[in-house]
Amino acid sequence: MADGRLNPADKLTEDLLVEILSRVPYKSLCRFKCVSKRWRGIISHPDHRKALPQYHLHDLAGFLYSSDVDKAGWFGRPVSAHNFTGVSVGTRPPVRPSLPFLPDCEQFHLLDSCNGLLLCRRFQAFGSEAFDYVVCNPATEKWVALPGFFTKMQTARLGFDPAVSSHFHVFRFVEDGYVKGVEIYSSKTGAWSHNECRSWIFPTSIVHESKSVFFNGLLHLLAVESVVVAVDVEGTTWKVIPTPRPGPGVDVGFIDLSQGRLYLARCDPHREYKLSIWVLEDYDSEEDYNEEDYGDERFGSQVWVLKHSVRCLNLFGVKDVQVRDQYHIVALHPQQNTIFLVYEHDKVLMSYEMDSGKVQFITDLGPDSVEPYLPYVTLYSKELADWN
Template sequence: MADDSKDISRLLNPADKLTEDLLIEILSRVPYKSLCRFKCVSKRWRGIISHPDHRKALPQHHLHDLAGFLYSSRSPDYLLIRNFTHVSTGGRPPIAIDPSLAFLPDCDRFHLLDSCNGLLLCSRFETADSQAFDYVVCNPATEKWVALPLPGFFSKIQTARLGFDPAVSSHFHVFQFLKDGDGHVKGVEIYSSKTGVWSHKDSGWGFPARLTSLSAFGNGFLYFVAIWSAVVAVDVEGTAWRVIPMPCNPFGPEIDLAVGFTDPSQGRLYLANIDHHDGHRLLISVLEDYGSEVWVLKHSISPFDLLGEKYVHRGIRFHIVAHHPRRNMIFFVYGHDKELVSYEMDSGKVQFIGVLGNGSVGPYLPYVPLYLEELADWN
């Protein structure tokens, strides 16, 4: 009877006759989203697809193109409301995302802090006057989330960032930078989803660094621009601290700066800044050689050429908000109504995406949908 049941099962599911090598060969040719669904076929299929040894053979295209930006705006009664604006992806239909993150408990009490390769880092304060809060990392595409344990030290004034690269590891890291009374970084606490604990490291930059708001993660390092002086970086272990001198053009406190990677597989670090002392000129440099730490100026463009005559007004500035995670493109907001604009470096194309509104506030977080389930102990 048992043999008859097996024969019937094989008739109903001919794929059970396939050898593991042949099945991997077939599965390697399907889209990643289909691969995720195929885990439900059987325990055998799920085990094969989820096995770490098959990661390189099976599709890893879990990341889509940039879908848009998450940001907040103030309501008439001064409450913060989360919003999402779509970015055109070559005629493809927009990917739906609920900016309220309704799948999170007490979702209206969360604040957006950072995004990285499809994951979001949020904070939730217990009360308006309380110092105690939870960090939460979530994936809007799968509506999975995990609450982090409290770090050893926490304060509303600290800077927290997220580091995650699904092509390298299924684990993420959260960086919380500790500052002194003057805003200088004195150390960092790093959470690893692999170990589930925070580790503390004293600053290894060798000078009192003050961080700007924009950051970038790539090659296992989190990069920031330190005001006045350099691009600084720390790795996910907190053991390697880098200081990369700025390009020779003089920067000041009124310079908008952004760092970013156009292609994480290449690991090319780009630096964009708007020089308000030189007619609001946009300058974009690339770090061609990490060893020599020499920046090469790739683009220099005036606001007239960038925005056109009717968009250039005396006293109205535009501010860089993000670097495209996959393309040679930067995004900035401009003017009183904070219009979101993209600039394609290779073609010189400028695209006006939409009006975010005078009440919109940063951070403006680029969102790339990620269809990957095996990340951490998701809820």
């Protein structure tokens, strides 16, 4: 202090200070970095990331999505407008969804969101076949362009966990009928690596509109073979998680992470279009599966537990709503038993609370809104690598 007196907070041990700071909101934690060099060093130290709040995981701010506008750009390519809608009435957008801070960006496509970061496919000009990938933080308006230009559209997803590391990874799957490998960009190395597909039991095709789930250091997606497939950030671990085998006509489903566990949702048209929600209880099971097991009705049924089911009649007031055609799930709440859906017939965002059975209209998305509808949490941290 200026008068030479000791600041009482300086008497706190590092362990005690971390324990206290772990209980404050993230925004306050950011301000506390200005208290002293010691506090800033403690808050910023990698060893304390798991103990201290890194972002508001429980605060789902809303959804980012695009809309096709009537006019067309160069070479007839339609122009997209980008939007944000909050999950609460009257929510002010915490970010500028048009991402105006991205330079030299005539048009971009939203591809994925993960813990506050966005992955975009950026075209330099309308009608151009060449594009690159950009990862950005809309809250801080920091961004990084990944090296290389591409012309072939492949499934690309983002992996990022600020509680574990300040670095992110982008997964670009190499597909020719089925997955042959994956190219992984690491913000730590600043380069792409190519890895051949290993140990996915049988030739596998990714559901291209599948939501990705990044946890336990692996990126998870749904495959058309009705299994969950995963690969780690090094491209060395390839995991298959069997799911309860769907009946004829049952949709492959939807996966998401909620309350620290992997969830699966499916709609069964043969049971009054019942929507079933499953939770994976024993993720770390070491049981081995092979291609022959997949024909067995018991394949994977022991690892998933049915958490909830509801008829579409209770959701929409009609019996024959099909998940592929007229509605789809866009997210599970990170910390609550709540599902968010887009009802395609009216293009509205809705929520369904599993505990109470309450259905709530959130907002009209507009008739021109298109997938993907990306759940977004606000990440204020600027301590990420390689940002512009």
